[in-house]
Amino acid sequence: MVLLLGVVNEGRGQDKVRRYATRQHDFSIALLGFGGSIDNASNAVNGNPRDASTLRFLLGAAGLTYAEQVVDFNPNPAATNASGSPTFPAGTPVFIKLSLPANLLGVLTGIVIQPITNLRNAGGLTGWTYTNVGSQVTSGGLLALLNGAGESEIIITPNASFQGVRIRLTSALGVSATSQFFHAYVMEDASVTLNCEERNAPIDVLSGVRAGSVEGGIVNATGTVTNPWNARDDNTTSYALISTGVQLLSEVFHTTIFASPSTPNQVVRVLLQDPGANLLDLNLLSTFQIQPYLRNTVAGSPISGNASTVSLRLLPSSSNKYELTIPVTSSFDRIEIKMGGVAEALTQLRIYEVSRLPRVLVIDDPTELATALTRCGSVDLIGAIANYQPDYYNYQYYTASTGGSPLPSSVVTANGNYYIEAIDKITGCVSPRVVVTATVLPTPTITIPQLTTACQEDSQIHIVYSATTAAPITYSIDWNTEAESMGFVDIENSSHNFSPTGGTILINKPSAAIPGDYQGILIVKNASGCASENLNLTIKIQPKPPPPLLNINPHSQY
Incomplete structure (x- = not known):
């Protein structure tokens, strides 16, 4: 039997959604206080992509002790038999999110991922058990998929019918190790047609560091990603910070995963800032890259920050934030931002937002905003939009926060509150409306x-x-x-x-x-x-x- 590792090819017809594993059991074995254990085991099946269980291996007898967690998709987390567990046919991809520390990658000899069925409590001396099916992924195959330390999403395609997967952590060298297991999921048809926001929402984040050309490999790489989830929290004042640390030749990455594959030529927006400068040094834009992916396969060539296809805009405020707007020719479902790997590069980058949805950003500074919206005789509401991009979005203006008919133009002649929305020209997705206050001064x-x-x-x-x-x-x-x-x-x-x-x-x-x-x-x-x-x-x-x-x-x- 052959276990396939690779890409999920999905059509653009039926909307698909994640179905997370919902039931788990801890099969860890320890001897004399050494060996395997699991912390926060339920986190691997709670449906929250931010949470993880922690598999721990503390020295122990090599091969005889291990940390092992088994999950399946039984809708009853307390079930003691597999009668309610759905069975998925061979060839159904399973997505597994893991995180491994840098010090484990160099001695990765005891990781196993195995499809299973029949997770149950058999009673008596047997107790909880399961049945292995198909082929397993062992450390050698896993190393080919893990290209760095941090979170990785691994896709396996079992060659036998299955109900769940097991993750085992041990070490033939007898060294201590930990691994975080976030979740396992399969993609299935959505019960209802997803709206634009649901289809294009960022739902998961991966981040970590790769060795690049650092002597000594990944263990000596010093890059970090701090608060990676802040890049998708719908708050443009919080950010994920990626840093190469003191070793510029390591490569740090931050990946935003969207709910579904995009429409070709859809626009991705990145809101960023260089924390070490009042303004981003445009000469250093080439030192970070943006790589679209469809699952784990690149979707086109990497895009540097100063590429001709990138629209770069300094937002008019005191924050010194930039918005990059990039149309991506191919369909993609994730965006990786990577930095480092070369000398004389940016050493830090704040990522406030990575999005496929249109968004109207108004000028941050209240004084600047009021000035832009105070005019004699009439006010053009376009002046309030910090990220005005008419090449990619159509804009409409209203006198109500919801409903109503759009105004004939962006120019208004009366004082009051007005509401602005942006519409993606490719997908038709509509941004939330933002309110602005126009002050129209009388003309003599x-x-x-x-x-x-x-x-x-x-x-x-x-x-x-x-x-x-x-x-x-x-x-x-x-x-x-x-x-x-x-x-x-x-x-x-x-x-x-x-x-x-x-x-x-x-x-x-x-x-x-x-x-x-x-x-x-x-x-x-x-x-x-x-x-x-x-x-x-x-x-x-x-x-x-x-x-x-x-x-x-x-x-x-x-």
């Missing part, structure tokens, strides 16, 4: 006649205006070239006591101005700095009339 208005006249001998020009709105307090006039050539001087923000009912603006008439029409643009502003629309101002200077002609008869008696 003023009415002036189409033509203002003045006499050539006048020293001032009277510009009569009628009703004003929004309380203007200054006016400006920008004369055209011809008017300036006749001595008209531009006026900028000259104070005036405008009356709401109308009044007169007095300006000086240049003495050199000859009769004719002179054009300018008049605007008024209020205390908020809002300006009226441009008003065409025409000044017509009338020529001085000639002296009257008097015909006096000198011979007249008068």
Whole structure:
């Protein structure tokens, strides 16, 4: 019989979901206090991908003592027989999440993964037992799958019908060891069609360190991943920290696993920050890579941080966070971010979020956000979006948090709360709506006649205006070239006591101005700095009339 290790090829038709193992038993053997034991055994079957049982092996007689945990899928965790345990046909992949410490990888000689059936309590001297089926994975085959220390997801495809798996930890060299066993699961058809969020949600995380070119191998690698789950907690203020430590030539990785394979050309978003600098050194972006996977097979070439396909955006706030937006050509269900392996590289990287779902991020800084949303006459809500990406998402704007019809555009003319959502152009997935508050400042208005006249001998020009709105307090006039050539001087923000009912603006008439029409643009502003629309101002200077002609008869008696 042959045990197949490899990729699950799933169609894109029926939605699939994880079915976790739900029942477990501890088969560990210890002698004189040495050998195997399991801590928190129920964690391996509680359905929470963050929790794990811990298999411990403390010295002991090599081969005679071990830590062993057996799990199956019986829906009754307290069942003492296998009558309710489902049987899966040969060829059904089983996914097993394990974590091994670096010091064990160099002496990995006592790990066994074995398909089983018939987990039961036989009673009497036999007690709890099970039946091995098919072939097992031993240490040699497992080493080929474990490419580093930390969490790994191992996929086995049993060549016989099975009901569960067993994990055994021992050591032929008699050294102490521990291993974390998170869960085992199979993929099965979902009972209902998954919505966009369920299909694209990140549901699991792997992280760890690889030796790279470090002399002495994985044992001497110093990289770490701190709080790996913070990259998928829907909180953009918490982060996972990946660090190469003092040994830059080790390689640290963080992998986000999504609920299902993506649609080709779907976008992945990564929110990150360099904690050692005010701004991320763009020259060092090539020193970390993003590798999409479909199960455990690479989905396309690795993408460096400075690749041409990557859209990099500094979010407008004081946080110095960057958002990378990357369309991935192939279908993928996990994203690995790896850093290190070369000298002169980034040594730390904060990962705030890895997501396939659209998300609207507004400007973090309250003052910046308020400034972006305060405008005269109208506000364009796009100004509030920190990660505006129209190449990948369509945006809609609402006056309600749910339901309602979208506004015709992003430009609004009234104060109030508005709601923004983004729609993925490939999948149609819709982001949650975020609320922003627009402050629309009133724009002043003023009415002036189409033509203002003045006499050539006048020293001032009277510009009569009628009703004003929004309380203007200054006016400006920008004369055209011809008017300036006749001595008209531009006026900028000259104070005036405008009356709401109308009044007169007095300006000086240049003495050199000859009769004719002179054009300018008049605007008024209020205390908020809002300006009226441009008003065409025409000044017509009338020529001085000639002296009257008097015909006096000198011979007249008068």
